[in-house]
Amino acid sequence: MNLLQLIRSFTRTAEAGSIAGGARVLGISAAAVGQNIARLEAHLGVRLFNRSPRALALTDAGARYLQQVAHIETDLARAHAAASEQANEPAGPLRIACTRAFGRHVLAPMLPGLQRRHRQLQIELHLSDRAVRHAEEAVDASIRIGEQMHDGLVARPLARIPFVFCAAPVYLAQAGVPQTPEQLATHRCLLYxxxxxxxxxxxAFTREDGRYEPSLAPAMVSDDIDALAELAAAGAGITRLAQFVAEPYLRDGRLQAVLADGPGWAHERMQVAFCVSDRRDFTPRVRALHQHIQAHLPSAWQV
Incomplete structure (x- = not known):
């Protein structure tokens, strides 16, 4: 009897809320998942789920058992990593989750150099702006901005990246150049x-009297930073971009920076953190990634 396989069927079904959902996650048939749960219940001598034609719910014993076995796979993965990475040489799969813009513009160009240094790494980069759950999605490390953090992560500050307020020269010629944060209220603003x-x-801006958020009436909104940059370059209004997104547009003149830090106020910076689910997850692979990113970030961004 493969007890770990039975436990995986149980935990995935509990997480998904149905046998069919657990089967989809595991990539096996619903019948196989149902049989595995039945074998586990027989092995334990307790019923783990209350079943009805339309619902599946954990019993009290099932809820207690789930609490005890939820981290077995993660602990086994850590043990495997510790045993397989001989002499602390990074090797094996390294799954990284990252915000889309930072991953596309900053992290992706760094990763080939990491793999050239450590040929045995098998790197997978997953870009998403949602809250990625490390254990459930087999993520080794994630890079998140402060607004996208969630409880339970061990986060190490990685960078403080300047924001740039910018717009197309044609827009500024028509609408004027804002001189203070308060004047943004009269402009077409493109928000994320x-x-x-x-x-x-x-x-937001920091001022001597505290944090200040100007009143804005968004002209356009998008869930993609690169789309906002293109909208601004086409003359749609003023947007705020991380420096690594704005720089190419500023260099070729498609965008013009406005609202540089002024007397008594300054831009807030983007806070970027390197995250793992547990301090024990700083395996040689994860440490190599962390050190490589730190070594290749611009010095002005480093914390």
Missing amino acids: RFPTEGRLLRW
Whole structure:
């Protein structure tokens, strides 16, 4: 009897809320998952689920058992990594989750150099602006901005990246150049919306009297930073971009920076963190990734 296989069928079914959902995650048939759960119940001598034609719910014993076995796979993966990475040489799969813009513009160009240094790494990069769950999605490490963090992660500050307020020269010629944050209220503003939460990412400044968020009436909204950059370049209005997104547009003149830090106020910066689910997850692979990113970030961004 493969007890780990039975436990996996149980935990995936509990997470999905149905045998069919657990089967989809595992990539096996629903019949096989049902048989595995039945074998596990027989082995334990308790019923783990209450079943009806339309519902599946954990019993009290099932809920207690799930609490005890939920981290078995993660612990086994850590043990396997510790045993397989001989002499602390990074090797094996390294699954990284990252916000889309940072991953596309900053992280992806760095990763070939990491793999050239450590030929045995098998790197997978997953880009998403939603809250990625490390254990459930087999993620080794993630790079998130402060607004996309969630409880339970071990986060190490990685970078503080400047924001740039910018617009197309043709827009500024027509609408004028804002001189203070308060003047943004009279401009067409292009804002980012978090795709999973639906809330807008507010623009903020630090002033001597505290944090200030100007009143804005969004002209356009998108859940993709690169789309906002293109909208701004086409003359749609003013947007706020991370420096690594804005730089190519500023260099070729498609966008013009406005609202540089002024007397008594300054832009907030993007806070970027390197995250794992547990301190024990800093395996040689994850440490190599962390060190490589730190070594290749611009010095002005480093914390």
